[in-house]
Amino acid sequence: MILTTHYMEEAQALSDRIGIMSNGELRAVGTADELIKRTGTLNMEDAFVALATETEVW
Numbered sequence: 337m338i339l340t341t342h343y344m345e346e347a348q349a350l351s352d353r354i355g356i357m358s359n360g361e362l363r364a365v366g367t368a369d370e371l372i373k374r375t376g377t378l379n380m381e382d383a384f385v386a387l388a389t390e391t392e393v394w
Contacts (some may be wrong), residue, residue: 339351351368356388363390368383
């Protein structure tokens with residue numbers, strides 16, 4: 337099942353894996369904990385901002 341949302345708390349609560357898209361490109365995929373750890377942020381909202389504005393796509 338695919339859920340689309342702009343609410344990061346909702347994505348974190350309802351999803352096993354999260355994909356971050358920006359400008360039509362998949363920027364990152366992982367669990368909420370993995371994405372938060374990767375960005376060094378404290379919550380999913382801040383992780384989303386960091387990942388969506390990154391220049392490197394993985």
